[in-house]
Amino acid sequence: MADVERHDYDVVVIGAGGAGLRAAIEADARGAKTAIVCKSLLGKAHTVMAEGGIAAALGNVWPEDNWKVHFRDTMRGGKLLNNWRMAQLHAQEAPDRVLELEEWGALFDRTKDGLILQRDFGGHRYARLAHVGDRTGLEMIRTLQDAAVAKGIDVFMECTLRHLLTDGERVTGAMGYWRQSGKLIAFGAKAVVLATGGVGKAWRVTSNSWEYTGDGIAMALEAGADLIDMEMTQFHPTGMVWPPSVRGLLVTEGVRGDGGTLRNKSGDRFMFKYIPAFFRAETADTEKEADAWYEDKKNNRRTPDLLPRDEVARAINSEVKAGRGTEHGGVFLDIATRRSADYIKRRLPSMYHQFKELADVDITKQQMEIGPTLHYIMGGIRVDPDTEAATVPGLYAAGEVAAGMHGANRLGGNSLSDLLVFGRRAGEAAAEYSKRARAPTVDDAQVSAYAQRMEAPFEKGGDENPYKIHSELQDTMQELVGIIRRRDELEEALARLERFRARAARASVTGSRVYNPGWHLALDLENLIGVSEAVTRSALIREESRGGHTRDDFPKTDPEWGTKNVVTRKRDGRLNITTEPIPKVPAELSALLGEDKPTGDAATGARTPVAAGDD
């Protein structure tokens, strides 16, 4: 038996971003003995980088706003592929979750009446995002972190959990290693909540940090759980492009929400060429109307700069492909023309700081150079909408790692609210489950087998540099499974992924087990490659263009595909990809969505750019 530190809890929450912290707070409040296990120090998870705000129909700026409008915007933004029940719960509960943060000490920016101020964002009909300048994620994670610490919840920091333990029927715990010492650790748990975020580090140009290696998705898959919609990846339209060291770094959508305009190298406001039929009724089609909207939102339609992210990212990609991009392969984002230096510094302080310090650009005077960056995955673990239970008993998932809520494309601001709404629900359901579940029996043989797998890189004396494999993987996913996809390229990606897998098995590790990033990466590669395969295979099967998935060879949005989830399962060590019907929206909610469906060709940049959705 390997030397493995052991702990037992009712509920183990893996991940300490917004969803994990909120889940743990809820599980603890409901009397479950709860642990939070996270790869980084507490308070450093990806939520801290969220900038623009948290979407909730509080109605503080627009009394007309309510959950029904938010539900509609979310579903239409997701190209109607969303799980309707999740979108409904999210829209209904987000306001309470935001107000709850205020009860725990969060300080959002205020309206003149002293209420929480809300800002405009892409795809939201009304100014809806509660925010703190452009550092909303920091406010949120610190508030949750302090609340969790005040409750005395046990936190295992810098501890990577790598495998779920199972008894053939249900989850019995999880296992991994302490990053600091390299020692192995196993948790027996009645319920496990995965809140591990996404897999952005499989791509070259990404806003995601090293932590985003698809751990939760890979662990769930290995434990037998279903994934859905893995082809749905979000390229945020505005990442930094220059200098090379900051390529991919996020530029908040708040820049456009607060008055920023996209232009190509000739200074043209190209977004007017890319307004899809699905959004035409609510989008300004002249510069005059778009400009007027900033001052008079009642009598003008919103600027196409604030179309949903998938539309804007594709438009930018098309402009660059057509030779109308900047010197460094991006387009311009300009807020200096419309807003004063004081306004920009007050509303967007970290954008000002980030460009000034890292790119020598003063955004109060100069244009920013931006381009799409892999930001988020809408796909992930299939969950029950009310309880966030995965398809394996005892397993729950919340936040980016779970799927369904955002359909084919997530609206900006809907992630932070997702974390809170479904984090809380997952924590509640996991705690309730743990009360009725019998004590788990941890299988020592399974623990030993996983221990061997984790220790293997030290013993094998491999000849492959894990950093090099990772770098080549990022290039492959960027080039072949990027913003625009094609059958032959996806097949080439699968062939390369197989080769990466073989090479990763020979990853070399030097040095001791104490805080050894080379070893950690060698182990992460398996998850990165495995989840990349699920994305690529799902992308291959969905022969249409919708939201975050655009096929050059199938540019049409196909109503038939709009009724299907792509489902990924792992059986006998192999991925099995099928399609299943998405749950039908009940009539009373369907009426909120409008009659029209997304149709037409997506702008792939392969031909003269036409508006996606044009007939």
Next chain:
Amino acid sequence: MPDTQVWVWRGDASGGDFMPYRVEADEGMVVLDVVHRIQAEKAPDLAVRWNCKAGKCGSCSAEVNGHPKLMCMTRMNEFAPDEHITISPVKTFPVIKDLVTDVSFNYEKAKTIPPFKPKPRDPDGKRRMYQEDVERVQEFHKCIECFLCQDVCHVIRDHEENKESFSGPRFFVRLAALEMHPLDANERIDLIRAKHGLGFCNITKCCTEVCPEDIHITDNAIIPLKERVVSAHYDPIAWALRRMRGKKDEFAPPEPKPPSA
């Protein structure tokens, strides 16, 4: 681009030394990029913490040429072409390995701070605060917990023995944020003096100088806290009123002074 050479401290709790590494330089590179390139090409086990790479998470704190810095926000072009560049772990906390230190001191101190406790709501069930009232606390909420202020604070940097009874600038900022929160109703003044060691601070402003978020730690957090402690404990009228009201003092802090250069 020419190569760049840096000296990185390699070692663990038992000791270590600076090791030279030469890697290719890119335009716009920051110190953290250089460290990553060293990891990828020369020293795969080089230990370093990082997350956001954009100055938002406070993970990659280190001492660059002896100055406490976020490696992700320190551009290589800040240094002269032939400058001898050293990268070492923060000094105030025990080394685990290479650039990674044991910062658990901070997480232990955080547990000792009485949490936010909200006042009752307005009669209509809402909570109202005005922008001008929240702004001074929002300054404190900018803290990214990089702990560079803790690193540079001489009360604990060179005096291990003070750590028991001194929480450091990070937590004075936290305490100030709670004390000045427009909705907070918890009691901390006694504790700030007795347990967190505010009296140890002699206002040298080193913390303010290194704060990457430009929080005026000394002027806006520490000095007003000191004044609150003094008022609560040594001003007999304030003391009596506080006892009668059973809550903390309500008075404005002094006008912020410009930070020292």
